[in-house]
Amino acid sequence: MLTIPSGRMSATTQQEDTLVSQSRRRALVASLVIAPGVALATSMVAVDAHAAPATGTVYLVQGVADTPMTITVDGKSVATAAAAKTIVGPLTLSAGNHSITAESPTGTATVTASMSLAAGANVDAVIHRQVDPSKAPVVTTFPNDLNAVTAGSGRLVVAHVAAVGPADVRVDQKVLFANIANGEALTVTVPAGTYKVDIVPTATSGPVVFGPADVPVAPTKLTRVFAIGVAATNSMDAVVQVLPLSARGSGATPSTVNAGDGGQAADLVAATHGSSDRSGLVALGVVGVAAMLLLAGRRAASRRASGTS
Amino acid sequence: MSVGALTALLSACSASAAIPGAAALPGASTASPEPASASAGSGAERSLSVSTPVPPSGQPDDGPDLGADAPPARAGQVGVTQRPTFAPTSITLALRGADDGTAAITTIDTTASGELSLPPDPGQVGWWQSGALAGDAFGSVVLAGHIDARDQGVGFFARLLHVHPGDEVQLSDSAYQLRYRVVSTRDVPKASLATSTDTFSQAVPGRLVLLTCTGPYDPKTHYPDNLVVIAEPLGDAAPRG
Numbered sequence: 001m002l003t004i005p006s007g008r009m010s011a012t013t014q015q016e017d018t019l020v021s022q023s024r025r026r027a028l029v030a031s032l033v034i035a036p037g038v039a040l041a042t043s044m045v046a047v048d049a050h051a052a053p054a055t056g057t058v059y060l061v062q063g064v065a066d067t068p069m070t071i072t073v074d075g076k077s078v079a080t081a082a083a084a085k086t087i088v089g090p091l092t093l094s095a096g097n098h099s100i101t102a103e104s105p106t107g108t109a110t111v112t113a114s115m116s117l118a119a120g121a122n123v124d125a126v127i128h129r130q131v132d133p134s135k136a137p138v139v140t141t142f143p144n145d146l147n148a149v150t151a152g153s154g155r156l157v158v159a160h161v162a163a164v165g166p167a168d169v170r171v172d173q174k175v176l177f178a179n180i181a182n183g184e185a186l187t188v189t190v191p192a193g194t195y196k197v198d199i200v201p202t203a204t205s206g207p208v209v210f211g212p213a214d215v216p217v218a219p220t221k222l223t224r225v226f227a228i229g230v231a232a233t234n235s236m237d238a239v240v241q242v243l244p245l246s247a248r249g250s251g252a253t254p255s256t257v258n259a260g261d262g263g264q265a266a267d268l269v270a271a272t273h274g275s276s277d278r279s280g281l282v283a284l285g286v287v288g289v290a291a292m293l294l295l296a297g298r299r300a301a302s303r304r305a306s307g308t309s
Numbered sequence: 310m311s312v313g314a315l316t317a318l319l320s321a322c323s324a325s326a327a328i329p330g331a332a333a334l335p336g337a338s339t340a341s342p343e344p345a346s347a348s349a350g351s352g353a354e355r356s357l358s359v360s361t362p363v364p365p366s367g368q369p370d371d372g373p374d375l376g377a378d379a380p381p382a383r384a385g386q387v388g389v390t391q392r393p394t395f396a397p398t399s400i401t402l403a404l405r406g407a408d409d410g411t412a413a414i415t416t417i418d419t420t421a422s423g424e425l426s427l428p429p430d431p432g433q434v435g436w437w438q439s440g441a442l443a444g445d446a447f448g449s450v451v452l453a454g455h456i457d458a459r460d461q462g463v464g465f466f467a468r469l470l471h472v473h474p475g476d477e478v479q480l481s482d483s484a485y486q487l488r489y490r491v492v493s494t495r496d497v498p499k500a501s502l503a504t505s506t507d508t509f510s511q512a513v514p515g516r517l518v519l520l521t522c523t524g525p526y527d528p529k530t531h532y533p534d535n536l537v538v539i540a541e542p543l544g545d546a547a548p549r550g
Contacts, residue, residue: 183385262460266457
């Protein structure tokens with residue numbers, strides 16, 4: 001995980017908590033499926049798996065609209081005059097600090113930044129404009145959430161790296177990502193499909209600064225949308241990156257749910273669900289038979305009463 | 310992935326291609342629909358293409374702490390309106406009566422034979438891990454528990470027999486909690502639970518589905534029906550207070 005020096009620590013802490021609990025969940029699931037006989041072998045594998053990789057993975061996202069950038073990592077050129085929306089990667093780098101430099105051909109837009117890469121991390125480093133496009137570009141790092149999703153869903157992340165104020169991202173005309181500022185991202189898991197996305201200034205319905213554009217979200221994929229560009233010059237655009245995810249669970253819908261075989265709750269069921277369809281019909285039947293018997297009895301009695309003396 | 314493959318994948322999922330009930334999303338602020346023609350931005354409607362990463366033209370000479378002297382990159386922040394999601398580990402029923410209670414939740418899934426494998430302990434409840442997380446904008450969070458078990462007596466989910474619309478249910482894990490309000494309870498013949506209901510749907514707006522057994526008990530065939538309780542979230546998941 002990246003070292004996050006400042007800012008909204010609570011958000012960072014939440015994310016870390018979630019990651020911790022998710023890894024704990026995975027451990028629990030693993031322990032449930034391990035048969036006793038293979039427990040030893042599996043725990044040896046687990047030890048190997050826990051030997052943390054000494055490297056992390058980095059994708060460089062060229063998010064400076066209309067300006068080609070030459071990108072250098074640790075003093076080595078990794079892309080020459082890369083057009084906006086180019087993604088360079090994956091770069092496998094050792095855990096620790098690395099320097100990223102991006103420079104336009106004329107040297108007018110230059111940024112150098114260091115990033116701290118944690119072992120096993122998967123990170124997008126985005127070179128992009130600040131809210132004020134007259135300032136030099138910056139590098140912002142976003143960790144990729146590669147946790148599993150349900151089989152038919154995809155994780156959609158929208159990151160705001162454009163020269164525009166806080167924005168709402170509307171999906172099919174509804175605000176699904178509210179109030180994202182430059183340098184922030186929001187995540188939502190959605191059913192796979194194609195979504196119509198546009199961006200408006202926060203808490204307004206217009207003017208639209210980007211879109212609408214169709215964004216395809218594939219199942220068990222991480223789809224990251226980076227909003228880039230300068231609203232004032234109509235150069236708003238979006239970079240879309242897709243990474244594979246795994247599916248959480250079998251993905252199979254159960255055909256049956258058998259949730260009781262003792263009968264100890266049978267009386268409770270009868271007492272509380274006595275009016276349910278089935279027992280209701282039975283009750284109706286009993287009443288009906290009783291009524292018929294009663295009626296028959298009355299007829300017989302009246303025949304006797306009015307009958308021969 | 311090729312565009313063709315993506316299109317095929319997407320059309321295979323066409324049932325969920327629309328955003329179902331996005332209007333009902335909790336916590337979404339309302340914005341009056343604006344016609345697309347009002348766009349003052351980059352103009353014409355279009356489809357965003359996925360960028361294919363290009364390999365680096367050179368591999369950096371790797372070594373520790375090469376960039377320590379440069380100013381640090383900005384760390385991307387999580388937006389303030391991010392909804393937390395979590396796999397529930399505890400359920401509390403607030404039934405406006407004597408049957409309140411809390412039970413531990415374990416992780417369950419569909420078996421190879423298609424049956425939902427419930428926790429053997431009827432005092433516990435299972436969370437179907439192929440379904441939604443609590444707090445997800447879409448999908449059913451499915452919890453199932455035994456109403457009773459042969460050698461262990463009445464189960465925690467026998468309390469569902471006393472649940473009525475308006476009752477509250479709370480899910481939590483070690484960090485978050487989310488409250489739901491019951492909107493419906495229904496008896497469904499077991500055989501038609503999966504075929505005739507949307508109990509397991511992951512395309513509906515986020516909701517909670519509680520499952521157990523009901524109907525007249527038969528010692529051989531056990532209970533004929535499933536009791537299906539559906540609850541809707543009251544806002545977003547929040548840190549446990």
